[in-house]
Amino acid sequence: MATKEQFAEQIARVPGVKNYLLARGDGRVLVHNLSGAERLASMMVIGGLCSERIRALSGLNCLRYLVLGRTGQENFLVFPLEKYLLGVVQHPEVPPGEVAQGVSAFIEQLLRSRNSNGGAPGSRKEEGL
Amino acid sequence: MNELLAEIKAIPGVIGGGVFSPERGLLANNLPSVFKKERVENIARSLIKLHTAGTYSYPDLLDVTLYYEESVLQIREVGKKLYLVLVGDPALNTSLLSLSINLALEESKGLDAAAAPAAEAGKGRGAGAGARALIDRGPLAEPLGRMQQALAKVIGPMAKIIFGDALEEWGGEEEPSLQGLSRLLTLLNREIGDPEKVRDFRDRVAPILKGAGAIQ
Numbered sequence: 001m002a003t004k005e006q007f008a009e010q011i012a013r014v015p016g017v018k019n020y021l022l023a024r025g026d027g028r029v030l031v032h033n034l035s036g037a038e039r040l041a042s043m044m045v046i047g048g049l050c051s052e053r054i055r056a057l058s059g060l061n062c063l064r065y066l067v068l069g070r071t072g073q074e075n076f077l078v079f080p081l082e083k084y085l086l087g088v089v090q091h092p093e094v095p096p097g098e099v100a101q102g103v104s105a106f107i108e109q110l111l112r113s114r115n116s117n118g119g120a121p122g123s124r125k126e127e128g129l
Numbered sequence: 130m131n132e133l134l135a136e137i138k139a140i141p142g143v144i145g146g147g148v149f150s151p152e153r154g155l156l157a158n159n160l161p162s163v164f165k166k167e168r169v170e171n172i173a174r175s176l177i178k179l180h181t182a183g184t185y186s187y188p189d190l191l192d193v194t195l196y197y198e199e200s201v202l203q204i205r206e207v208g209k210k211l212y213l214v215l216v217g218d219p220a221l222n223t224s225l226l227s228l229s230i231n232l233a234l235e236e237s238k239g240l241d242a243a244a245a246p247a248a249e250a251g252k253g254r255g256a257g258a259g260a261r262a263l264i265d266r267g268p269l270a271e272p273l274g275r276m277q278q279a280l281a282k283v284i285g286p287m288a289k290i291i292f293g294d295a296l297e298e299w300g301g302e303e304e305p306s307l308q309g310l311s312r313l314l315t316l317l318n319r320e321i322g323d324p325e326k327v328r329d330f331r332d333r334v335a336p337i338l339k340g341a342g343a344i345q
Contacts, residue, residue, distance in 0.1 A: 036186060043182045050179040051195055054172050054202065061198040068183045069192045069227070076187065095224075100196070 004031040007110075011086070014102045016094030018074065021087040034089060044078050044085040051080075065100055081107055130157040130290055136233045137213075142221035144200075149173040149212045152322065160216060173214050176204040180212070194223055207234060208291060209284050210322050234290075260300025261293050269305060272341045276310075279333035280317060283326050291320050310343035 004022065008031045011020045019034035023041035025048065034040070051063045068076040073092035077100055078085060086107070090099040130148045138145055138159055147158030147169055155170050176193065183190045192205035201217040203226070213230065264273040273296070281288035295316040296305075303309055314334060318327045338344045 040186050043186050046182040047179050050175040050182075053175045054195065055197065057168055057172050057175070058200075060200055064196045064198060066179075066193060066195045067223075068187060068190055069194065069223075070187050071189045071191050076183075097223075 007031065008033070010110075011088070011103070011106060014088075014099075014106050016091050016099035016102055017088045018091045019089040022081075023085050023087070025083045025085065030084070040076070040087055041085070044087050047078050048080060048085055064104065067096055067100070069096075077103065079103055079107060082111075130294065131159070133213075133233050133290060134159045137215065137226070137229060140222075140226055140229050142201075142217045143226065144216045144218065146213060146215035147173065148207070149177070149214055151177060151210055151212075156211075164216070169214070172202070173204070173212065176202065176214055177212055180204050180206065192227070205230065208288075209326060211291075260296045260305055263296060263300070263305055264292075269307065269310075272307065272310060272337050275337045276313070276317075276334050279330060279337070280321075282333065283330045284321060292317070295320060307341040308343055310338050310341055314338065314343075 007022060008020065011017060011022075012033070019032070021032040021034055021037050021040055021044070022030045023037075023044055024030060025045065027038075027041045027045040029037045029041045047066055051066060054060070055063060063080055065077055065079045068078075070076070075090050075096050076087060077090060077096065078087050086103070088099065088103055090096055134146050134148065134157060137143055145158065145160035145164070147160060148156045149170070150156055151174070155166055155173070158164075158166075158169060160169060176195075180190070180193050183193055192203055194201060194203045196219070199219065201219060201221045201223070203215045203217070203223070205213045205215075207213045207230075215226070217226070263269045264277060273292075277288060277292045280292055284291070295313060298316055299305060299309070299313045303312065305313075314331070318330065321327050321330055335344070
Protein backbone atom coordinates (compact mmCIF):
# COMPACT_ATOMS: atom_id res chain seq x y z
CA MET A 1 0.00 0.00 0.00
CA ALA A 2 1.23 3.43 -0.87
CA THR A 3 2.42 5.92 1.66
CA LYS A 4 0.45 9.13 1.65
CA GLU A 5 3.25 10.86 -0.23
CA GLN A 6 3.17 8.17 -2.91
CA PHE A 7 -0.60 8.40 -2.98
CA ALA A 8 -0.43 12.17 -3.45
CA GLU A 9 2.09 11.83 -6.24
CA GLN A 10 -0.05 9.27 -8.06
CA ILE A 11 -3.41 11.00 -7.71
CA ALA A 12 -1.90 14.27 -8.93
CA ARG A 13 -0.96 12.47 -12.16
CA VAL A 14 -4.51 11.35 -12.94
CA PRO A 15 -5.67 13.34 -16.00
CA GLY A 16 -8.05 16.14 -15.09
CA VAL A 17 -7.11 16.27 -11.39
CA LYS A 18 -6.13 19.80 -10.46
CA ASN A 19 -6.07 19.48 -6.66
CA TYR A 20 -6.65 16.65 -4.22
CA LEU A 21 -7.52 16.06 -0.60
CA LEU A 22 -7.36 12.75 1.23
CA ALA A 23 -9.06 12.59 4.62
CA ARG A 24 -9.99 9.91 7.09
CA GLY A 25 -13.67 9.12 7.64
CA ASP A 26 -13.61 11.27 10.77
CA GLY A 27 -12.48 14.32 8.77
CA ARG A 28 -8.81 14.28 9.73
CA VAL A 29 -6.85 15.58 6.77
CA LEU A 30 -4.02 13.27 5.66
CA VAL A 31 -2.61 14.92 2.58
CA HIS A 32 -3.71 17.70 0.25
CA ASN A 33 -2.56 20.43 -2.11
CA LEU A 34 -5.45 22.89 -1.86
CA SER A 35 -6.62 25.71 0.38
CA GLY A 36 -9.39 25.35 2.95
CA ALA A 37 -8.64 21.63 3.38
CA GLU A 38 -10.07 21.31 6.90
CA ARG A 39 -13.43 22.78 5.91
CA LEU A 40 -13.58 20.73 2.74
CA ALA A 41 -12.77 17.58 4.69
CA SER A 42 -15.67 18.31 7.07
CA MET A 43 -17.95 18.80 4.09
CA MET A 44 -16.75 15.49 2.65
CA VAL A 45 -17.63 13.72 5.91
CA ILE A 46 -21.12 15.23 5.88
CA GLY A 47 -21.40 14.18 2.24
CA GLY A 48 -20.42 10.64 3.16
CA LEU A 49 -22.95 10.50 5.99
CA CYS A 50 -25.77 11.97 3.89
CA SER A 51 -25.09 9.67 0.95
CA GLU A 52 -25.08 6.68 3.28
CA ARG A 53 -28.42 7.73 4.75
CA ILE A 54 -29.85 8.17 1.26
CA ARG A 55 -28.51 4.78 0.28
CA ALA A 56 -30.22 3.20 3.29
CA LEU A 57 -33.51 5.02 2.63
CA SER A 58 -33.62 4.20 -1.06
CA GLY A 59 -32.20 0.68 -1.00
CA LEU A 60 -29.48 1.65 -3.47
CA ASN A 61 -26.06 0.00 -3.60
CA CYS A 62 -22.87 1.82 -2.74
CA LEU A 63 -22.04 5.37 -3.74
CA ARG A 64 -19.44 5.56 -6.50
CA TYR A 65 -18.81 9.28 -6.13
CA LEU A 66 -20.54 12.61 -5.78
CA VAL A 67 -19.99 15.86 -7.64
CA LEU A 68 -20.41 19.40 -6.37
CA GLY A 69 -21.13 21.28 -9.58
CA ARG A 70 -20.01 24.89 -9.59
CA THR A 71 -20.78 27.74 -11.90
CA GLY A 72 -17.02 28.27 -12.20
CA GLN A 73 -16.67 24.76 -13.70
CA GLU A 74 -14.00 23.68 -11.22
CA ASN A 75 -16.21 20.95 -9.84
CA PHE A 76 -15.32 19.10 -6.66
CA LEU A 77 -15.63 15.32 -6.72
CA VAL A 78 -15.72 13.10 -3.63
CA PHE A 79 -14.91 9.38 -3.71
CA PRO A 80 -15.41 6.99 -0.79
CA LEU A 81 -12.30 4.88 -0.34
CA GLU A 82 -12.98 2.35 2.41
CA LYS A 83 -12.43 4.29 5.65
CA TYR A 84 -11.11 7.32 3.79
CA LEU A 85 -12.57 10.02 1.58
CA LEU A 86 -10.82 11.38 -1.47
CA GLY A 87 -11.76 14.78 -2.83
CA VAL A 88 -10.47 16.17 -6.11
CA VAL A 89 -10.87 19.50 -7.86
CA GLN A 90 -11.18 18.94 -11.58
CA HIS A 91 -9.49 20.96 -14.28
CA PRO A 92 -12.30 23.04 -15.83
CA GLU A 93 -11.44 21.95 -19.36
CA VAL A 94 -11.84 18.24 -18.59
CA PRO A 95 -15.39 16.83 -18.39
CA PRO A 96 -16.24 15.64 -14.85
CA GLY A 97 -17.18 12.20 -16.22
CA GLU A 98 -13.66 11.69 -17.53
CA VAL A 99 -12.09 12.83 -14.27
CA ALA A 100 -14.39 10.48 -12.33
CA GLN A 101 -13.48 7.60 -14.60
CA GLY A 102 -9.75 8.28 -14.18
CA VAL A 103 -9.95 8.58 -10.40
CA SER A 104 -12.16 5.47 -10.10
CA ALA A 105 -9.63 3.50 -12.15
CA PHE A 106 -6.83 4.79 -9.94
CA ILE A 107 -8.72 3.73 -6.80
CA GLU A 108 -9.45 0.27 -8.23
CA GLN A 109 -5.80 -0.18 -9.08
CA LEU A 110 -4.79 0.94 -5.60
CA LEU A 111 -7.15 -1.53 -3.93
CA ARG A 112 -6.10 -4.37 -6.25
CA SER A 113 -2.48 -3.69 -5.44
CA ARG A 114 -3.28 -3.64 -1.72
CA ASN A 115 -5.18 -6.92 -1.93
CA SER A 116 -2.52 -8.69 -4.01
CA ASN A 117 0.10 -7.70 -1.43
CA GLY A 118 -2.13 -9.11 1.30
CA GLY A 119 -1.73 -5.99 3.39
CA ALA A 120 -4.56 -4.17 5.06
CA PRO A 121 -5.04 -0.43 4.79
CA GLY A 122 -3.26 1.14 7.68
CA SER A 123 -0.39 -1.34 7.66
CA ARG A 124 1.79 1.72 7.92
CA LYS A 125 -0.20 3.44 10.62
CA GLU A 126 1.87 6.57 10.80
CA GLU A 127 1.19 7.21 7.16
CA GLY A 128 -2.54 6.85 7.70
CA LEU A 129 -2.88 4.55 4.69
CA MET B 130 -44.00 23.35 -11.21
CA ASN B 131 -45.63 20.29 -12.71
CA GLU B 132 -44.90 21.63 -16.18
CA LEU B 133 -41.27 22.19 -15.24
CA LEU B 134 -40.99 18.64 -13.91
CA ALA B 135 -42.67 17.19 -17.00
CA GLU B 136 -40.24 19.04 -19.23
CA ILE B 137 -37.26 17.73 -17.29
CA LYS B 138 -38.64 14.19 -17.21
CA ALA B 139 -38.62 14.18 -21.00
CA ILE B 140 -34.80 14.32 -20.95
CA PRO B 141 -33.36 10.87 -21.72
CA GLY B 142 -32.24 9.12 -18.55
CA VAL B 143 -34.43 11.14 -16.16
CA ILE B 144 -36.74 8.89 -14.13
CA GLY B 145 -38.54 11.75 -12.44
CA GLY B 146 -38.21 14.46 -9.86
CA GLY B 147 -39.80 16.67 -7.30
CA VAL B 148 -39.80 20.21 -5.98
CA PHE B 149 -39.16 20.33 -2.26
CA SER B 150 -39.43 23.03 0.39
CA PRO B 151 -37.89 22.32 3.81
CA GLU B 152 -40.87 24.01 5.47
CA ARG B 153 -43.69 22.70 3.30
CA GLY B 154 -42.35 19.35 2.16
CA LEU B 155 -42.84 17.93 -1.30
CA LEU B 156 -44.71 20.53 -3.37
CA ALA B 157 -44.84 18.62 -6.64
CA ASN B 158 -43.39 15.42 -8.02
CA ASN B 159 -43.61 13.08 -10.97
CA LEU B 160 -41.58 10.18 -9.68
CA PRO B 161 -42.92 6.66 -10.23
CA SER B 162 -45.34 5.50 -7.53
CA VAL B 163 -42.74 3.22 -5.94
CA PHE B 164 -41.17 6.39 -4.56
CA LYS B 165 -43.33 6.98 -1.50
CA LYS B 166 -43.82 10.61 -0.46
CA GLU B 167 -42.38 10.23 3.04
CA ARG B 168 -39.31 8.46 1.73
CA VAL B 169 -38.76 11.06 -0.99
CA GLU B 170 -39.02 13.82 1.62
CA ASN B 171 -36.45 12.12 3.86
CA ILE B 172 -34.08 11.70 0.92
CA ALA B 173 -34.63 15.34 -0.06
CA ARG B 174 -33.78 16.49 3.47
CA SER B 175 -30.48 14.60 3.37
CA LEU B 176 -29.72 16.05 -0.05
CA ILE B 177 -30.45 19.57 1.22
CA LYS B 178 -28.11 19.03 4.15
CA LEU B 179 -25.39 17.98 1.75
CA HIS B 180 -26.14 20.90 -0.58
CA THR B 181 -26.02 23.36 2.32
CA ALA B 182 -22.71 21.93 3.54
CA GLY B 183 -21.36 22.36 0.01
CA THR B 184 -22.30 26.03 -0.12
CA TYR B 185 -20.13 26.75 2.94
CA SER B 186 -17.06 25.76 0.92
CA TYR B 187 -18.33 26.83 -2.48
CA PRO B 188 -20.73 29.81 -2.50
CA ASP B 189 -21.03 29.37 -6.30
CA LEU B 190 -22.37 25.83 -5.88
CA LEU B 191 -24.88 25.02 -8.60
CA ASP B 192 -25.91 21.46 -7.87
CA VAL B 193 -24.86 18.26 -6.13
CA THR B 194 -25.02 14.95 -7.98
CA LEU B 195 -24.66 11.55 -6.35
CA TYR B 196 -23.67 8.62 -8.53
CA TYR B 197 -24.79 5.32 -7.08
CA GLU B 198 -24.28 2.07 -8.95
CA GLU B 199 -27.89 1.92 -10.18
CA SER B 200 -29.09 5.52 -10.02
CA VAL B 201 -28.10 9.15 -10.13
CA LEU B 202 -29.59 11.70 -7.72
CA GLN B 203 -29.26 15.42 -8.18
CA ILE B 204 -30.30 18.40 -6.09
CA ARG B 205 -30.34 22.03 -7.12
CA GLU B 206 -31.65 25.14 -5.41
CA VAL B 207 -34.13 26.74 -7.80
CA GLY B 208 -35.48 29.45 -5.51
CA LYS B 209 -35.16 30.66 -1.97
CA LYS B 210 -35.46 27.48 0.11
CA LEU B 211 -36.89 25.66 -2.88
CA TYR B 212 -35.08 22.65 -4.26
CA LEU B 213 -35.37 20.53 -7.35
CA VAL B 214 -34.57 16.86 -6.68
CA LEU B 215 -34.09 14.54 -9.65
CA VAL B 216 -33.59 10.81 -10.06
CA GLY B 217 -32.00 9.38 -13.17
CA ASP B 218 -30.32 6.29 -14.46
CA PRO B 219 -26.51 5.96 -14.50
CA ALA B 220 -26.32 6.91 -18.20
CA LEU B 221 -27.90 10.31 -17.50
CA ASN B 222 -26.16 13.14 -19.34
CA THR B 223 -25.80 15.68 -16.54
CA SER B 224 -24.52 18.42 -18.87
CA LEU B 225 -27.67 18.13 -20.95
CA LEU B 226 -29.71 18.03 -17.76
CA SER B 227 -28.15 21.25 -16.42
CA LEU B 228 -28.70 23.05 -19.70
CA SER B 229 -32.30 21.86 -19.91
CA ILE B 230 -33.06 22.98 -16.36
CA ASN B 231 -31.56 26.41 -17.05
CA LEU B 232 -33.69 26.76 -20.18
CA ALA B 233 -36.84 25.56 -18.43
CA LEU B 234 -36.34 28.06 -15.61
CA GLU B 235 -35.68 30.91 -18.01
CA GLU B 236 -38.69 29.99 -20.10
CA SER B 237 -41.04 29.77 -17.16
CA LYS B 238 -43.29 32.32 -18.87
CA GLY B 239 -43.84 29.64 -21.47
CA LEU B 240 -44.70 27.17 -18.77
CA ASP B 241 -47.25 29.55 -17.29
CA ALA B 242 -48.76 30.11 -20.72
CA ALA B 243 -48.96 26.36 -21.22
CA ALA B 244 -50.79 26.04 -17.93
CA ALA B 245 -53.36 28.71 -18.75
CA PRO B 246 -55.42 26.91 -21.44
CA ALA B 247 -55.88 23.86 -19.25
CA ALA B 248 -56.95 26.15 -16.44
CA GLU B 249 -59.47 27.92 -18.60
CA ALA B 250 -60.88 24.61 -19.71
CA GLY B 251 -61.45 23.84 -16.01
CA LYS B 252 -60.12 20.34 -16.32
CA GLY B 253 -60.03 19.39 -12.69
CA ARG B 254 -57.46 21.93 -11.58
CA GLY B 255 -59.84 23.83 -9.33
CA ALA B 256 -61.40 27.27 -9.47
CA GLY B 257 -58.07 29.02 -8.90
CA ALA B 258 -56.34 27.60 -11.96
CA GLY B 259 -57.79 30.26 -14.29
CA ALA B 260 -56.30 32.98 -12.09
CA ARG B 261 -52.92 32.42 -13.80
CA ALA B 262 -54.30 34.11 -16.91
CA LEU B 263 -55.09 37.31 -14.96
CA ILE B 264 -51.54 38.51 -15.47
CA ASP B 265 -52.04 38.50 -19.24
CA ARG B 266 -55.30 40.41 -19.55
CA GLY B 267 -57.94 42.36 -17.67
CA PRO B 268 -57.81 45.07 -15.00
CA LEU B 269 -55.40 43.13 -12.79
CA ALA B 270 -52.81 42.50 -15.51
CA GLU B 271 -50.81 45.68 -14.94
CA PRO B 272 -50.42 45.51 -11.11
CA LEU B 273 -49.86 41.75 -11.25
CA GLY B 274 -47.15 42.14 -13.88
CA ARG B 275 -45.38 44.73 -11.74
CA MET B 276 -45.67 42.52 -8.65
CA GLN B 277 -44.16 39.60 -10.54
CA GLN B 278 -41.28 41.80 -11.71
CA ALA B 279 -40.68 42.89 -8.11
CA LEU B 280 -40.69 39.26 -7.01
CA ALA B 281 -38.13 38.38 -9.68
CA LYS B 282 -35.83 41.08 -8.33
CA VAL B 283 -36.09 39.57 -4.86
CA ILE B 284 -35.96 35.80 -5.47
CA GLY B 285 -34.66 35.37 -9.02
CA PRO B 286 -35.64 32.98 -11.82
CA MET B 287 -38.23 30.94 -9.91
CA ALA B 288 -40.39 34.07 -9.51
CA LYS B 289 -42.67 33.34 -12.47
CA ILE B 290 -43.41 29.83 -11.31
CA ILE B 291 -44.00 30.84 -7.70
CA PHE B 292 -46.09 33.83 -8.73
CA GLY B 293 -48.24 31.60 -10.96
CA ASP B 294 -48.78 29.12 -8.14
CA ALA B 295 -49.68 31.93 -5.72
CA LEU B 296 -52.13 33.38 -8.26
CA GLU B 297 -53.76 29.97 -8.55
CA GLU B 298 -54.07 29.65 -4.78
CA TRP B 299 -55.41 33.20 -4.46
CA GLY B 300 -58.01 32.55 -7.16
CA GLY B 301 -59.03 29.37 -5.36
CA GLU B 302 -59.66 31.28 -2.14
CA GLU B 303 -61.54 34.32 -3.37
CA GLU B 304 -62.60 36.21 -6.47
CA PRO B 305 -59.44 38.08 -7.55
CA SER B 306 -59.80 41.85 -7.31
CA LEU B 307 -57.67 44.96 -6.93
CA GLN B 308 -58.79 45.27 -3.30
CA GLY B 309 -57.76 41.66 -2.64
CA LEU B 310 -54.15 42.09 -3.77
CA SER B 311 -53.00 42.29 -0.14
CA ARG B 312 -54.05 38.66 0.26
CA LEU B 313 -51.90 37.72 -2.74
CA LEU B 314 -49.04 39.61 -1.09
CA THR B 315 -49.49 37.48 2.06
CA LEU B 316 -49.34 34.28 0.00
CA LEU B 317 -46.19 35.45 -1.78
CA ASN B 318 -44.54 36.46 1.49
CA ARG B 319 -45.14 32.95 2.78
CA GLU B 320 -43.41 31.54 -0.31
CA ILE B 321 -40.44 33.89 0.02
CA GLY B 322 -39.91 32.81 3.62
CA ASP B 323 -36.77 34.80 4.38
CA PRO B 324 -37.80 37.82 6.59
CA GLU B 325 -35.28 40.18 5.00
CA LYS B 326 -36.44 39.32 1.48
CA VAL B 327 -40.07 39.63 2.62
CA ARG B 328 -39.36 43.18 3.82
CA ASP B 329 -37.63 43.97 0.53
CA PHE B 330 -40.59 42.59 -1.44
CA ARG B 331 -43.12 44.49 0.71
CA ASP B 332 -41.25 47.74 0.12
CA ARG B 333 -41.15 47.13 -3.62
CA VAL B 334 -44.86 46.32 -3.99
CA ALA B 335 -46.25 48.87 -1.51
CA PRO B 336 -46.59 51.61 -4.20
CA ILE B 337 -48.29 49.13 -6.53
CA LEU B 338 -50.82 48.12 -3.88
CA LYS B 339 -51.43 51.74 -2.90
CA GLY B 340 -52.01 52.65 -6.52
CA ALA B 341 -54.52 49.81 -6.83
CA GLY B 342 -56.30 50.83 -3.65
CA ALA B 343 -55.49 47.55 -1.91
CA ILE B 344 -53.82 49.32 1.04
CA GLN B 345 -54.02 52.83 2.51
